[in-house]
Amino acid sequence: xxxxxxxxxxxxxxxxxxxxxxxxxxxxxxxxxxxxxxxxxxxxxxxxxxxxxxxxxxxxxxxxxxxxxxxxxxxxxxxxxxxxxxxxxxxxxxxxxxxxxxxxxxxxxxxxxxxxxxxxxxxxxxxxxxxxxxxxxxxxxxxxxxxxxxxxxxxxxxxxxxxxxxxxxxxxxxxxxxxxxxxxxxxxxxxxxxxxxxxxxxxxxxxxxxxxxxxxxxxxxxxxxxxxxxxxxxxxxxxxx
Amino acid sequence: xxxxxxxxxxxxxxxxxxxxxxxxxxxxxxxxxxxxxxxxxxxxxxxxxxxxxxxxxxxxxxxxxxxxxxxxxxxxxxxxxxxxxxxxxxxxxxxxxxxxxxxxxxxxxxxxxxxxxxxxxxxxxxxxxxxxxxxxxxxxxxxxxxxxxxxxxxxxxxxxxxxxxxxxxxxxxxxxxxxxxxxxxxxxxxxxxxxxxxxxxxxxxxxxxxxxxxxxxxxxxxxxxxxxxxxxxxxxxxxxx
DNA sequence: ATCTCAAAACTTGGATACAAGTTATCTATT
DNA sequence: AATAGATAACTTGTATCCAAGTTTTGAGAT
Numbered sequence: 001x002x003x004x005x006x007x008x009x010x011x012x013x014x015x016x017x018x019x020x021x022x023x024x025x026x027x028x029x030x031x032x033x034x035x036x037x038x039x040x041x042x043x044x045x046x047x048x049x050x051x052x053x054x055x056x057x058x059x060x061x062x063x064x065x066x067x068x069x070x071x072x073x074x075x076x077x078x079x080x081x082x083x084x085x086x087x088x089x090x091x092x093x094x095x096x097x098x099x100x101x102x103x104x105x106x107x108x109x110x111x112x113x114x115x116x117x118x119x120x121x122x123x124x125x126x127x128x129x130x131x132x133x134x135x136x137x138x139x140x141x142x143x144x145x146x147x148x149x150x151x152x153x154x155x156x157x158x159x160x161x162x163x164x165x166x167x168x169x170x171x172x173x174x175x176x177x178x179x180x181x182x183x184x185x186x187x188x189x190x191x192x193x194x195x196x197x198x199x200x201x202x203x204x205x206x207x208x209x210x211x212x213x214x215x216x217x218x219x220x221x222x223x224x225x226x227x228x229x230x231x232x233x234x235x236x237x238x239x240x241x
Numbered sequence: 242x243x244x245x246x247x248x249x250x251x252x253x254x255x256x257x258x259x260x261x262x263x264x265x266x267x268x269x270x271x272x273x274x275x276x277x278x279x280x281x282x283x284x285x286x287x288x289x290x291x292x293x294x295x296x297x298x299x300x301x302x303x304x305x306x307x308x309x310x311x312x313x314x315x316x317x318x319x320x321x322x323x324x325x326x327x328x329x330x331x332x333x334x335x336x337x338x339x340x341x342x343x344x345x346x347x348x349x350x351x352x353x354x355x356x357x358x359x360x361x362x363x364x365x366x367x368x369x370x371x372x373x374x375x376x377x378x379x380x381x382x383x384x385x386x387x388x389x390x391x392x393x394x395x396x397x398x399x400x401x402x403x404x405x406x407x408x409x410x411x412x413x414x415x416x417x418x419x420x421x422x423x424x425x426x427x428x429x430x431x432x433x434x435x436x437x438x439x440x441x442x443x444x445x446x447x448x449x450x451x452x453x454x455x456x457x458x459x460x461x462x463x464x465x466x467x468x469x470x471x472x473x474x475x476x477x478x479x480x481x482x
Numbered sequence: 483a484t485c486t487c488a489a490a491a492c493t494t495g496g497a498t499a500c501a502a503g504t505t506a507t508c509t510a511t512t
Numbered sequence: 513a514a515t516a517g518a519t520a521a522c523t524t525g526t527a528t529c530c531a532a533g534t535t536t537t538g539a540g541a542t
Contacts, residue, residue, distance in 0.1 A: 018316070018495070043523070054497040059524085060304060067305070075259070076503040076524050091395040095340065102339045154332040158399060259525070284493070295527040300494085317494050317533040 010052035019057035024064050026051070031070050031081055032167050042071055042079040068164060086222060088165040093215045095162045097208060099155055100143065104191065104207045106150035108200045115149040119192050126185050132174035135181055142188055146195075169218045169225075176221065187213060251293035260298035265305050267292070272311050272322055273408050283312055283320040309405060327463060329406040334456045336403045338449065340396055341384065345432065345448045347391035349441045356390040360433050367426050373415035376422055383429055387436075410459045410466075417462065428454060 011022050027047075030036040047058045062079055065071040069088065073079045107115075122142045129135035147156035174181075187210040194203025252263050268288075271277040288299045303320055306312040310329065314320045348356075363383045370376035388397035415422075428451040435444030 020495080045523085055524095056496050056498090060301070062524095063301060063305075064308070067308070073524075074504090076522095077505075078523055088395065091393055094343070094393055095396055095399060098339050098343045099336065102335070152332055152335055154329065155336055158336060158403060162399060261525085286493085296494095297526050297528090303494095314494075315534090317492095318535075319493055 010050070019053050020060035023047075023051060023053065023057050023061035027061055027065060028070065028164075031065070032164060033171055034168070036081050038081050038083040040081040042081060044079070068161060070164065084168050084222075084225070085165070086226070089169055089218070089222060092162045092164075092166040093211070096159055096166065097211050097215075099159055100147075100211065101204050101207050103147050103150045103152060103155060104195070104203045105200050106152065107146050107195060108198050108203055110149055110151055111195050111198065115145065116192075116196055118145055119195070123185060123188050123192065126181075126188065129181075132178050132181070136171075136174060139184070139188075146191075166215075166218065169222050170214065172221045172225070173214075173217045177217070180217065184210070184214070251291070260294050261301035264288075264292060264294065264298050264302035268302055268306060269311065269405075272306070273405060274412055275409070277322050279322050279324040281322040283322060285320070309402060311405065325409050325463075325466070326406070327467070330410055330459070330463060333403045333405075333407040334452070337400055337407065338452050338456075340400055341388075341452065342445050342448050344388050344391045344393060344396060345436070345444045346441050347393065348387050348436060349439050349444055351390055351392055352436050352439065356386065357433075357437055359386055360436070364426060364429050364433065367422075367429065370422075373419050373422070377412075377415060380425070380429075387432075407456075407459065410463050411455065413462045413466070414455075414458045418458070421458065425451070425455070 011019075011026060027036070027042075036042075042062060044055050044058050044062065047062075048055055051058065062071055062073060066073045066079075070082055071079055072082050119142060122138050122145065125138040126135055126142070129138060144156050144160075147153065147159070187206065190206035191203055191210060194200075194206050252260075252267060268277070268283075277283075283303060285296050285299050285303065288303075289296055292299065303312055303314060307314045307320075311323055312320055313323050360383060363379050363386065366379040367376055367383070370379060385397050385401075388394065388400070428447065431447035432444055432451060435441075435447050
């Protein structure tokens with residue numbers, strides 16, 4: 001049993017954009033979602049024939065993935081999906097908590113009817129979400145909307161990028177225990193209440209509580225994962241230097 | 242007068258690393274330092290013959306530069322050095338202030354004799370610096386050392402990346418008015434004093450004062466630059482879409 | 483002289499060929 | 513059988529080639 005699963009199918013519905021970007025997003029999703037688990041070999045030629053494109057776009061995608069430490073490239077040797085590191089996980093939380101709490105504080109100053117309605121709608125959509133994946137999309141949109149309201153759109157880009165390592169663990173919490181989703185929605189509501197009341201301290205406190213709740217759950221999952229990983233020898237795939 | 246200056250010389254002293262990385266760092270430095278001003282055409286083939294390498298490494302470098310918004314790539318049309326944007330400048334300040342103040346607060350908990358000595362030495366080197374460029378190097382090292390001390394090395398990577406847009410403006414302040422360097426060194430000393438005394442509030446306050454001082458000066462330069470830019474028509478170089 | 487339109491001279495995106503280094507494999511030797 | 517070494521089968525890095533789109537340019541008509 002030497003062959004890995006092949007969750008990759010050829011990308012055909014090209015949205016007109018660059019192939020490299022499509023490959024990047026595809027691989028990004030598959031790594032974050034866990035479809036391509038840590039250690040999975042990522043040979044360029046292999047990905048080429050699976051995705052039906054040449055090396056150039058695949059290579060660009062891999063380099064970008066290596067830039068955000070989702071893939072490890074060992075020159076002339078091989079590339080693999082990077083391990084889920086507890087350090088990266090913790091640093092992502094650190095960055096997110098500090099930046100996003102600061103964003104909420106700023107957002108209070110710029111709240112208007114449009115943002116209020118938008119955020120309310122997103123919470124409604126979260127309540128109506130049928131699947132964890134659907135909830136997750138509206139969750140992300142909620143936080144991004146707050147960032148946009150605070151007039152610091154680029155800060156969200158930074159959060160989004162570091163959040164990747166957080167999400168690698170988090171997606172497990174959403175599928176393992178979807179029961180806590182209502183709690184998260186309630187916390188979103190608290191944040192929005194603070195914003196609507198133009199109460200900076202309340203909004204920031206609610207956001208911090210929320211982010212730490214998400215972190216606490218993910219961290220629990222992570223610890224369990226680490227134990228399991230320790231049990232398995234985990235040989236397979238090429239190695240360093 | 243159609244030709245631009247050509248501050249690029251062939252890279253020869255290859256440090257064994259990938260050509261793409263060498264090209265990236267070279268172009269990054271030249272853009273941040275202002276040697277390649279905003280609007281400068283960055284045609285791949287042109288850069289190829291100037292640097293003495295093929296399109297592949299040049300292309301990879303340009304893509305990475307575009308990822309951090311230092312270069313704008315217009316497919317099938319052309320690439321140029323991105324303009325210095327006040328938005329990016331302000332967002333960089335936002336991110337840096339919030340993250341670095343948080344880092345200092347954390348650093349207080351992990352201060353030890355080694356870090357203390359290291360930071361003291363860097364301040365001495367700053368005092369002894371003969372040129373603004375030399376001071377800048379030790380300045381950066383000082384801040385990075387604090388980040389390392391706080392056990393969040395990756396956070397510094399994030400700051401470093403966003404700081405790029407800040408430094409595009411800042412290098413002008415260092416060459417225009419090197420006289421304020423002693424003030425910056427004094428502020429570094431204040432931060433260090435706070436860390437040495439394990440006084441979190443003092444260290445954070447000193448850091449915030451310091452960062453805002455740097456921002457204030459750079460912002461002044463920026464405003465003046467904007468006026469000058471308004472005076473010049475600034476035609477030249479290919480355009481969008 | 484000005485405008486229209488076609489064609490040539492760019493540009494970057496993608497595919498392929500080649501180079502250089504690493505790892506696995508297989509053979510010969512002990 | 514076990515080991516050492518050569519060799520073949522990978523891998524990524526770099527160079528070049530082709531494709532596709534954009535911009536310029538210039539010729540011809542008005």
